[in-house]
Amino acid sequence: MRLPYPLTKLIDELVKLPSIGNKSARRLAFSLLLQPEKSAYDLAEAIIQARKNIRSCQTCFGFSEYEVCEVCKDEKRNREILCVVEDPKNVFTIESSGVFQGMYHVLEGAISPIQGISPDKLRVKELQQRVKAGQFSEIIIATNSTLEGEATAHYLTDLLQELVEKITRIAMGMPIGSDLEFTDINTLERSFEGRTSLNR
Amino acid sequence: MRLPYPLTKLIDELVKLPSIGNKSARRLAFSLLLQPEKSAYDLAEAIIQARKNIRSCQTCFGFSEYEVCEVCKDEKRNREILCVVEDPKNVFTIESSGVFQGMYHVLEGAISPIQGISPDKLRVKELQQRVKAGQFSEIIIATNSTLEGEATAHYLTDLLQELVEKITRIAMGMPIGSDLEFTDINTLERSFEGRTSLNR
Numbered sequence: 001m002r003l004p005y006p007l008t009k010l011i012d013e014l015v016k017l018p019s020i021g022n023k024s025a026r027r028l029a030f031s032l033l034l035q036p037e038k039s040a041y042d043l044a045e046a047i048i049q050a051r052k053n054i055r056s057c058q059t060c061f062g063f064s065e066y067e068v069c070e071v072c073k074d075e076k077r078n079r080e081i082l083c084v085v086e087d088p089k090n091v092f093t094i095e096s097s098g099v100f101q102g103m104y105h106v107l108e109g110a111i112s113p114i115q116g117i118s119p120d121k122l123r124v125k126e127l128q129q130r131v132k133a134g135q136f137s138e139i140i141i142a143t144n145s146t147l148e149g150e151a152t153a154h155y156l157t158d159l160l161q162e163l164v165e166k167i168t169r170i171a172m173g174m175p176i177g178s179d180l181e182f183t184d185i186n187t188l189e190r191s192f193e194g195r196t197s198l199n200r
Numbered sequence: 201m202r203l204p205y206p207l208t209k210l211i212d213e214l215v216k217l218p219s220i221g222n223k224s225a226r227r228l229a230f231s232l233l234l235q236p237e238k239s240a241y242d243l244a245e246a247i248i249q250a251r252k253n254i255r256s257c258q259t260c261f262g263f264s265e266y267e268v269c270e271v272c273k274d275e276k277r278n279r280e281i282l283c284v285v286e287d288p289k290n291v292f293t294i295e296s297s298g299v300f301q302g303m304y305h306v307l308e309g310a311i312s313p314i315q316g317i318s319p320d321k322l323r324v325k326e327l328q329q330r331v332k333a334g335q336f337s338e339i340i341i342a343t344n345s346t347l348e349g350e351a352t353a354h355y356l357t358d359l360l361q362e363l364v365e366k367i368t369r370i371a372m373g374m375p376i377g378s379d380l381e382f383t384d385i386n387t388l389e390r391s392f393e394g395r396t397s398l399n400r
Contacts, residue, residue: 001295004265006250013246030289031218040251044244046213050206051240065204089230095201
């Protein structure tokens, strides 16, 4: 006996989601059929509404319900510092930490020759225009600490260094609370390179 | 900056799914916004279609696209053996193993006084009627090997033993490929109790 078609189809769609394997997709699909009908329809509706009502901010390309996002509209933020990130979700991660009060620019990815992602497929031109037009005193490059993120950081530094006084990269090193024993070589190397003085 | 409302709502709906925590829900929600729009709508549509087109089989209460499911309609199956399971997904699990060629009855749960699930909230009356009306020579009780599943097995045995000659319970013991060292006491106890002869 095969699974009924609508169930197979649902599993097929669920398995496309990140880190949802075959087993998880199956479990989720059955759960969507077993829970009260309303819950399933609410989820479907939430997906549709999210896609309909969330767009990219015209200025920073972060997610927003409006043409310009809350951060870009907020007059109280420091408009002299620009933090460049790869992904819209990075904005919310940084925001929830509260460590940064400036503006954002979302690249919508990172440079990856292997995946065919060149700078013109990212929001690099828009970044260049913002930096040219804006009064930024510092650009913080907060791309991921991956090969692609690092390559992007170097590319952007070359591109923007004539336009702004200070370009910085967020620190790489051992995550807080981690054990040196289990730190990989690359991280350890960066931790030693980036060591800071304890002398007073 | 707070997450846009439609995104918060989507995360709220995703987090209701089993084994989807806050972090996973967030990752899934962002992924649903970042992937091509069609994929997100396809998933929403698959959920809606699955809920609309999959119902409980009138006979066995397994999932079906039709009033009577494929197994119940199949004339080639052994109509003398009835396998009782808790959940519609159990039918597909057993079917995909190919170990059983008889009929099914889905209880839609297990007896659980703590959760307020009494036999009248399950498909027990329907099971009793089927057994009374049918020509079953054996009923295999394949409820889970949990407290609730065991309690249900005992309850059903008391209820049905006058109506059918043979009532059996699927075997409990060490799963194949497992190490005795890591087998819990309850499983080990059942493994010893249920030991079978190797003599020829």
